[in-house]
Amino acid sequence: MTAQTPRPGSRSILIAGGGIASLALALALKQAHGPALAATVLDPHAADPGRHRGRAYALAAGGRRMLAQLGLWERVSAAAEPITEMVISDSRVADPVRPAFLTFGREDEDREERAAGGPFAHMVEAEPLAEALMEACRAAGVDIVPAGVVRAVPEGATIRVELTTGARLRGDLLVAADGARSRLREAARIGWVGWSYPQVGIVATIGHARPHGGRAFEHFLPSGPFAILPLRDGGALGHRSSIVWTERADEADVLLSGDADEVLAEIERRFTLNLGRIALEHGPSRHPLAFGIARAFRAERLALLGDAAHVIHPIAGQGLNLGLADAAALAEAVTGALRLGLDPGSPDVLRAYERARRFDSFAMAAATDGLNRLFSNDALPLRLARDLGLGIVDRLPGLKRFFIGEAAASRGSRPRLMRGEAL
Numbered sequence: 001m002t003a004q005t006p007r008p009g010s011r012s013i014l015i016a017g018g019g020i021a022s023l024a025l026a027l028a029l030k031q032a033h034g035p036a037l038a039a040t041v042l043d044p045h046a047a048d049p050g051r052h053r054g055r056a057y058a059l060a061a062g063g064r065r066m067l068a069q070l071g072l073w074e075r076v077s078a079a080a081e082p083i084t085e086m087v088i089s090d091s092r093v094a095d096p097v098r099p100a101f102l103t104f105g106r107e108d109e110d111r112e113e114r115a116a117g118g119p120f121a122h123m124v125e126a127e128p129l130a131e132a133l134m135e136a137c138r139a140a141g142v143d144i145v146p147a148g149v150v151r152a153v154p155e156g157a158t159i160r161v162e163l164t165t166g167a168r169l170r171g172d173l174l175v176a177a178d179g180a181r182s183r184l185r186e187a188a189r190i191g192w193v194g195w196s197y198p199q200v201g202i203v204a205t206i207g208h209a210r211p212h213g214g215r216a217f218e219h220f221l222p223s224g225p226f227a228i229l230p231l232r233d234g235g236a237l238g239h240r241s242s243i244v245w246t247e248r249a250d251e252a253d254v255l256l257s258g259d260a261d262e263v264l265a266e267i268e269r270r271f272t273l274n275l276g277r278i279a280l281e282h283g284p285s286r287h288p289l290a291f292g293i294a295r296a297f298r299a300e301r302l303a304l305l306g307d308a309a310h311v312i313h314p315i316a317g318q319g320l321n322l323g324l325a326d327a328a329a330l331a332e333a334v335t336g337a338l339r340l341g342l343d344p345g346s347p348d349v350l351r352a353y354e355r356a357r358r359f360d361s362f363a364m365a366a367a368t369d370g371l372n373r374l375f376s377n378d379a380l381p382l383r384l385a386r387d388l389g390l391g392i393v394d395r396l397p398g399l400k401r402f403f404i405g406e407a408a409a410s411r412g413s414r415p416r417l418m419r420g421e422a423l
């Protein structure tokens, strides 16, 4: 079988992995270059946005600006819930009250954001977000192919990929966005520094009787953070939140092995009854947690993107936000080359992308790791500091900015789409 080659004069980008950041990259490029660039997303599960059901993400301001620039925010925001306040407590499961040691709301936002009137983050459900991106990609002419990539071979000025269907394609650049266990990263012999946490992330959608008022809670319990994140109203009890519950892996097996009522009772012990009666609406699903960062974000005609490049602890809900920043930076580097008539898969383009993203990703990965180690612990000087009423955490420089996803990159160094500017 011969490899399908792009039309003469046009350029071609292949994207392995059809996650949210990949679709955003394909859409940004196709909107900017139209027929001059072929964009193909390859993923065996591409045609099934249902695989995202039950997942929700805290989308920081940069991601929101990017979606607005791509013309999607109006649709996505209809199903999103603004987070107006975040309350953080440091307590034990049995504590009857969980006093907040850190609270922040609109006054802690970026001054420009505040002037623009937006909250610092939105909870966005993954399924409608993926659907909106998929539809916009199709309308813009992105090719979405339900097949996996089994092999990628750089051949001079192009890269050839072989698919699970036996088909072959050729492009100027292959983006490996095939997730944390990226086979393409491995095949390209890009090293990986990382480890697994002895914790898992348990995700579920919880219905509750009282409104959340846009408030997000993160309880730092000894086995890890338990986050309650507001979703759009709905469900049998009228109101809904998403929980991301970090638990020791061995404990999680025991806690989740009970029947539905027992699992709900365990959730209730951590959730507390501040929001009235609760019910399980979706899940729970269990996710292994890891830290990892690729030694390079590029190889010959190959760029790593999203979890294929970096995996971080969900303590601050920033993994997808990093992937969107990758997409914005890569779209910018490729666009810069195409506008000058240059090769979008050249080492210069890939170096510019790597420069834009590696430090930011590492800084966020290291910060989430440090925070997890600091809080997922029962014998902390920090706990003592809280008990002595020192308000020390509230004064930790940068902690609030970190939680609102604005810590790693300074505004000026963010990719254009994340600043809300066109490519």
Ligand SMILES: Cc1cc2nc3c(=O)[nH]c(=O)nc-3n(C[C@H](O)[C@H](O)[C@H](O)COP(=O)(O)OP(=O)(O)OC[C@H]3O[C@@H](n4cnc5c(N)ncnc54)[C@H](O)[C@@H]3O)c2cc1C
Binding pocket: 016, 017, 018, 019, 020, 021, 022, 042, 043, 044, 045, 056, 057, 058, 059, 147, 148, 149, 150, 177, 178, 179, 180, 183, 201, 202, 203, 244, 287, 288, 289, 305, 306, 307, 308, 314, 316, 317, 318, 319, 320, 321, 322, 323
């Ligand atoms: C418990 C938990 C909570 C989280 N909460 C948040 C949050 O609130 N906010 C946030 O920003 N982030 C959050 N994250 C992180 C976020 O889920 C990930 O960073 C994000 O989903 C990674 O997206 P991705 O597209 O890079 O990878 P994935 O979502 O893993 O997608 C990879 C895709 O590649 C495809 N694929 C695999 N192999 C191939 C192949 N050979 N060829 C073609 N396709 C292939 C797969 O089918 C899959 O669709 C959380 C993570 C966890 C575990």
